[in-house]
Amino acid sequence: QSALTQPPSASGSPGQSVTISCTGTSSDVGGYDYVSWYQQHPGKAPKLLIYEVYKWSSGVPDRFSGSKSGNTASLTVSGLQAEDEADYYCSSYAGSNIVVFGGGTKLTVL
Amino acid sequence: QVQLQESGPGLVKPSETLSLTCAVSGYSISDGYYWAWIRQPPGEGLEWIGSLYHGGNTCYNPSLKSRVSISVDTSRNQFSLRLSSVTAADRAVYYCARLWGGSSHVDYWGQGALVTVSS
Numbered sequence: 187q188s189a190l191t192q193p194p195s196a197s198g199s200p201g202q203s204v205t206i207s208c209t210g211t212s213s214d215v216g217g218y219d220y221v222s223w224y225q226q227h228p229g230k231a232p233k234l235l236i237y238e239v240y241k242w243s244s245g246v247p248d249r250f251s252g253s254k255s256g257n258t259a260s261l262t263v264s265g266l267q268a269e270d271e272a273d274y275y276c277s278s279y280a281g282s283n284i285v286v287f288g289g290g291t292k293l294t295v296l
Numbered sequence: 297q298v299q300l301q302e303s304g305p306g307l308v309k310p311s312e313t314l315s316l317t318c319a320v321s322g323y324s325i326s327d328g329y330y331w332a333w334i335r336q337p338p339g340e341g342l343e344w345i346g347s348l349y350h351g352g353n354t355c356y357n358p359s360l361k362s363r364v365s366i367s368v369d370t371s372r373n374q375f376s377l378r379l380s381s382v383t384a385a386d387r388a389v390y391y392c393a394r395l396w397g398g399s400s401h402v403d404y405w406g407q408g409a410l411v412t413v414s415s
Binding site for chain 2: 189220222224231232233234237238243275277278279282283284285286287288289290
């Protein structure tokens with residue numbers, strides 16, 4: 187199982203929108219609507235943002251949204267805020283109870 | 297509130313076996329969900345190691361399968377990780393987590409435990 191592909195970095199100014207992509211294959215991202223997104227601040231455990239492509243985890247603001255097209259899933263952060271600066275990871279179910287993560291994207295708020 | 301807490305040696309010698317335990321509170325492991333180990337080398341991304349699910353069944357990352365074992369102790373409401381023949385490449389923060397079967401998303405994470413491999 188290969189890691190999902192994410193851009194290493196992304197950036198935007200406060201108030202802007204940023205989209206982070208997560209590319210897999212038909213055996214993972216494209217094969218199941220089981221993509222999730224996590225936010226990780228330095229020194230902290232990851233926090234679930236989105237699951238099953240577009241569903242919000244409890245307490246997550248709707249500025250965060252998820253989508254999928256073919257083998258690529260996306261996380262959009264709208265109305266960027268300073269506290270959104272963090273690392274973001276996608277993951278997908280890959281069949282047979284296997285889970286695969288993306289390499290992570292460092293989001294910088296300019 | 298579900299809480300997970302990793303424990304175990306923070307330093308393991310090369311070629312030896314890494315052992316970590318995850319104590320779960322606020323939920324009974326035997327009541328359901330999947331229970332997973334995930335690791336993160338310093339400055340790198342997340343890597344799923346394996347999961348434990350109903351009936352003590354397990355599933356492992358194919359790249360680690362030959363060295364990994366995950367087991368459960370329902371009487372203590374905890375589960376454990378063993379990773380054999382460790383090398384410097386196994387240095388990482390190891391997280392235990394609660395994972396939803398099917399959709400495979402993690403809703404609860406432990407705080408993480410750094411394990412260093414060095415003689």
